[in-house]
Amino acid sequence: VAAWAIAGLEHGFMFGVLALALHFTREAGPPTTRNALRAGLLFGALALLRADGVVLFAGATLGRLLTGDGRRVGLRAALAWFAFPVTFLLAQLAFRWSYYGELVPNTAVAKVSFSVHRLVQGLEHVATGLRPLSLLLITAGFAVALVWRRVPRTVIVPPLVTALVWMVYLASVGGDIFPGWRQLSLAIVPLCLLVADGGATLFARDAETRSPKTALLLLS
Numbered sequence: 001v002a003a004w005a006i007a008g009l010e011h012g013f014m015f016g017v018l019a020l021a022l023h024f025t026r027e028a029g030p031p032t033t034r035n036a037l038r039a040g041l042l043f044g045a046l047a048l049l050r051a052d053g054v055v056l057f058a059g060a061t062l063g064r065l066l067t068g069d070g071r072r073v074g075l076r077a078a079l080a081w082f083a084f085p086v087t088f089l090l091a092q093l094a095f096r097w098s099y100y101g102e103l104v105p106n107t108a109v110a111k112v113s114f115s116v117h118r119l120v121q122g123l124e125h126v127a128t129g130l131r132p133l134s135l136l137l138i139t140a141g142f143a144v145a146l147v148w149r150r151v152p153r154t155v156i157v158p159p160l161v162t163a164l165v166w167m168v169y170l171a172s173v174g175g176d177i178f179p180g181w182r183q184l185s186l187a188i189v190p191l192c193l194l195v196a197d198g199g200a201t202l203f204a205r206d207a208e209t210r211s212p213k214t215a216l217l218l219l220s
Helices: 011-025 033-049 051-065 075-100 106-111 116-147 153-172 184-206 213-219
Strands: none
Touching: 011 033, 011 051, 011 153, 011 184, 033 051, 033 075, 051 075, 051 153, 116 153, 116 184, 153 184
C-alpha cells in the first residue's frame, strides 16, 4: 500500500474509492436506494479507473446476493445499484471500440491469457503475496468468527466475498508483473474493514467490563 500510494498509478486512488464503495454496501438490512446509488457511483468509478475494476463490483454484488437481506432488494434499489457501473462500462466499451477497434485495452491483450501455466503462475503470485499478509488474514478470520452472530450478514459478507473474488481473479489471469503486489493490495481494503468490525464489536462488548482485549487487538 505504501509503495503504490506514491507510485503514480491508479491503485492509490482506488484504495479510497473501494473503501467508500464498500462502506455504502454494508447496510444492516435490505439495501436502500440512496446507498445503492452511492455505492454504484463509486463502483462505476472503479470500472473507469481500471478495466478489471468491474470485478470488484461483481464481488460486492455476489456478496450481497449471498445474504438473505441482500436478496430482498427493491426494483429502485436494484436499478440504482447497477445504473452507474453498467452505464460507465458500456460507455467505455463503446469508446474503445469506436476509437481503437477493440473491446479490451492493449494492456489486457499483452498481459492476459488463460492457460494452465498462467494459472499456476497466478496461484504462486497470490500465495507469495499473502505470506507477509498472514497476520492480517488471521486477524480478519478471527474478526469474522467473532462478529458472525453479532453483526448482520449484509455487513460481513460483501467485503469478505469481494476479497475472495478479487484474489481468485488475480490468480486466474496469472498475477501481476509489477513488484510490490500492486493488484493484490486491493484485497487489503475489504480485509481491513472486517478487522475493524471485529475491533468495534470487542470495544462495544468490553466497554462494560473494561476488558483490555480491545486495546491489545488495536495495538497488534
